[in-house]
Amino acid sequence: MFGNQIKIKLKREFFERKTLVVARELLGKYLIHRIGTKIISGMITETEAYHGFRDLASHASRGRTKRTEIMFGPAGHAYIYLIYGMYYCLNVVTEREEYPAAVLIRGVEIDQKSNLKNKNFKSKIKIDGPGKLTRHFQIDKNLNGIDVTASRELWIEDRGLRIPSRSIKRTPRIGIDYAGPYKDKKWRFILKP
DNA sequence: CAAGAGATCATCT
DNA sequence: GATGATCTCTTGA
Numbered sequence: 001m002f003g004n005q006i007k008i009k010l011k012r013e014f015f016e017r018k019t020l021v022v023a024r025e026l027l028g029k030y031l032i033h034r035i036g037t038k039i040i041s042g043m044i045t046e047t048e049a050y051h052g053f054r055d056l057a058s059h060a061s062r063g064r065t066k067r068t069e070i071m072f073g074p075a076g077h078a079y080i081y082l083i084y085g086m087y088y089c090l091n092v093v094t095e096r097e098e099y100p101a102a103v104l105i106r107g108v109e110i111d112q113k114s115n116l117k118n119k120n121f122k123s124k125i126k127i128d129g130p131g132k133l134t135r136h137f138q139i140d141k142n143l144n145g146i147d148v149t150a151s152r153e154l155w156i157e158d159r160g161l162r163i164p165s166r167s168i169k170r171t172p173r174i175g176i177d178y179a180g181p182y183k184d185k186k187w188r189f190i191l192k193p
Numbered sequence: 194c195a196a197g198a199g200a201t202c203a204t205c206t
Numbered sequence: 207g208a209t210g211a212t213c214t215c216t217t218g219a
Contacts, residue, residue: 085201131212
């Protein structure tokens with residue numbers, strides 16, 4: 001049986017809000033990638049917000065280009081790009097059209113079942129880092145631009161978890177030392193273990 | 194443990 | 207031609 005677990009695909013309105021709110025509220029939601037009959041899923045534990053024209057850490061601060069176009073588009077679409085020649089990063093676009101913003105999904109926790117001598121063990125495994133995450137989820141450029149609120153391939157679910165604010169940590173974002181006054185903004189959200 | 198470097202390429206100058 | 211919203215491995219204290 002499937003039990004009575006709530007599973008609600010996040011709608012566009014969820015992503016049309018302020019980027020910092022979306023980044024905060026994505027913690028505890030479930031990222032799902034379906035490849036044929038195979039499902040890869042995990043609970044989101046770490047995000048970062050990139051928003052506005054001035055945020056020097058955001059690709060969009062360099063202007064509207066072919067690559068960043070998607071960040072200026074409607075909320076709920078995936079923004080996926082290649083970084084350092086070998087890793088993909090998965091973002092979801094937020095806020096209104098024409099305002100460039102997205103949330104980078106940096107970490108998830110997955111359930112892993114291992115079978116050892118006829119005994120089933122369930123364990124949680126953490127995947128830290130956007131590059132490792134996309135590698136695990138088998139996400140690449142082919143999914144760039146996809147509408148995560150309509151897709152049956154890639155989406156995000158609410159399974160009814162409420163995350164209290166005391167279990168959330170905020171820190172500056174990673175890998176953006178060049179971002180001047182924006183490098184110290186606490187726009188990274190982490191679900192404490 | 195911390196620090197440094199290499200991998201590797203789409204995107205922008 | 208330079209660089210980056212990263213990761214992994216190596217070196218050295």
